[in-house]
Amino acid sequence: xxxxxxxxxxxxxxxxxxxxxxxxxxxxxxxxxxxxxxxxxxxxxxxxxxxxxxxxxxxxxxxxxxxxxxxxxxxxxxxxxxxxxxxxxxxxxxxxxxxxxxxxxxxxxxxxxxx
Amino acid sequence: xxxxxxxxxxxxxxxxxxxxxxxxxxxxxxxxxxxxxxxxxxxxxxxxxxxxxxxxxxxxxxxxxxxxxxxxxxxxxxxxxxxxxxxxxxxxxxxxxxxxxxxxxxxxxxxxxx
Numbered sequence: 001x002x003x004x005x006x007x008x009x010x011x012x013x014x015x016x017x018x019x020x021x022x023x024x025x026x027x028x029x030x031x032x033x034x035x036x037x038x039x040x041x042x043x044x045x046x047x048x049x050x051x052x053x054x055x056x057x058x059x060x061x062x063x064x065x066x067x068x069x070x071x072x073x074x075x076x077x078x079x080x081x082x083x084x085x086x087x088x089x090x091x092x093x094x095x096x097x098x099x100x101x102x103x104x105x106x107x108x109x110x111x112x113x114x115x
Numbered sequence: 116x117x118x119x120x121x122x123x124x125x126x127x128x129x130x131x132x133x134x135x136x137x138x139x140x141x142x143x144x145x146x147x148x149x150x151x152x153x154x155x156x157x158x159x160x161x162x163x164x165x166x167x168x169x170x171x172x173x174x175x176x177x178x179x180x181x182x183x184x185x186x187x188x189x190x191x192x193x194x195x196x197x198x199x200x201x202x203x204x205x206x207x208x209x210x211x212x213x214x215x216x217x218x219x220x221x222x223x224x225x226x227x228x229x
Contacts, residue, residue: 004157036220043119044158044206044220089157100171101216102148105157 006106021075023090031092033073119221140209150206
């Protein structure tokens with residue numbers, strides 16, 4: 001079945017450091033790919049998405065590029081802030097007409113940014 | 116609209132008891148999802164409604180679990196004869212075609228079965 005694998009955490013960085021969180025997927029076909037973020041005590045929020053190969057999703061300084069050849073969607077940010085501390089989830093879904101379009105998530109990566 | 120809401124936020128129950136959770140989606144969102152998230156894991160899909168029709172159920176949804184969405188508005192998830200393995204965060208999400216089916220999540224209900 002479909003699955004998403006994320007790099008294991010936790011990840012601890014100093015403020016202004018470069019961030020990479022690796023994500024690879026296994027799927028039959030070409031899914032849409034997502035990064036969700038979960039801040040403490042809050043619900044999951046969509047951070048960015050890409051719907052086809054070579055698309056780059058970006059938001060709040062975060063970027064991820066849909067790489068079909070490596071089945072990857074790594075999350076990057078050039079300079080992290082303390083406020084970026086959260087759990088990050090990579091996910092996929094299939095946007096076929098008539099389907100549930102449910103999300104399949106990775107296990108999450110806890111990021112802590114120190115001042 | 117204030118987003119997806121869930122009630123209660125926390126529930127502690129004894130093994131064998133029944134529990135019911137409620138989800139209020141964003142108004143006009145016709146799709147509603149339930150997910151379960153255990154500690155250190157990502158959310159796992161449980162079931163999906165389009166309007167009032169329950170169209171898909173995961174094999175994770177055992178016979179002790181039942182979900183409803185009367186009139187296509189709020190939804191309830193009931194767990195009968197709870198077991199310790201049911202302890203988890205139960206998440207609700209809603210989506211709408213005009214927003215490219217982006218799923219908006221509620222804050223979740225944390226269930227602890229003692």
